[in-house]
Amino acid sequence: MVFLLGHRGRPAATLLLALVVGAGPSLLVAKHAAAQHKASETDLEVPTNDMKVVEEGRAKFAQRCSFCHGGDGHGGKGPCLTCAKFRYSGNTNAEIYATIAVGITNRSLGGTMGAFGTTMSQEEILSVVTFLRWEEKRRIVTGEIPDPHKEE
Numbered sequence: 001m002v003f004l005l006g007h008r009g010r011p012a013a014t015l016l017l018a019l020v021v022g023a024g025p026s027l028l029v030a031k032h033a034a035a036q037h038k039a040s041e042t043d044l045e046v047p048t049n050d051m052k053v054v055e056e057g058r059a060k061f062a063q064r065c066s067f068c069h070g071g072d073g074h075g076g077k078g079p080c081l082t083c084a085k086f087r088y089s090g091n092t093n094a095e096i097y098a099t100i101a102v103g104i105t106n107r108s109l110g111g112t113m114g115a116f117g118t119t120m121s122q123e124e125i126l127s128v129v130t131f132l133r134w135e136e137k138r139r140i141v142t143g144e145i146p147d148p149h150k151e152e
Contacts, residue, residue, distance in 0.1 A: 037133040039092040046093050046130040048137060057131025060124050064116065072135055078111065082135040084148040093129050100125050 037048045047053050061073060070076030079087060088110060089099035101117030116125065139145045 037093065037130075037137070043092045044094040044097060044126075044129075046126065046133055048130055048134045050130070053127050053130050054134045055131075056124075057127035057129070057134075060120070061128050061131055064120065065128065068113070073132055078113065081132050082139055083145050084136050084140065093133065096129050096132065097125055100128060 036045050038045045058072075061069075062071075065073070065081075066076075068076060068078035069081050070078075073081035075081075075083070085091065086096060086099075088104060089095050099113070100120070101115060103115035104111070104113040106112075120128075136145075140147045
């Protein structure tokens with residue numbers, strides 16, 4: 001992956017985000033199905049109903065992410081990634097994908113995270129996003145976390 005530098009030498013996550021959203025259909029790991037997740041109409045769709053992809057994402061997460069983000073993304077040294085809120089990068093699948101690919105270098109956001117776009121394939125990153133959304137949905141359904149989309 002080529003690192004693009006934006007304003008003040010920061011990774012151009014916005015440009016990468018545009019590329020990810022534009023390439024969204026080519027990044028899909030599974031065929032379209034009713035139970036897939038999109039944060040909005042224009043968001044990157046992830047196949048949360050495909051348990052093969054979910055399990056691949058769970059395994060890759062355990063291998064590459066759980067050291068900082070805890071088992072199943074419930075939080076640890078790094079923030080919770082299955083609590084339905086992404087404080088640092090935005091809450092769309094495309095923004096989560098971009099964060100994994102280019103990392104976080106701005107310490108004012110609360111810490112840093114390395115870029116995984118050079119050591120993980122697009123499919124592996126997408127499977128991690130799929131797992132995170134599946135686990136988030138599971139936690140909402142079981143009442144572990146509140147549904148952020150439900151009006152109170």
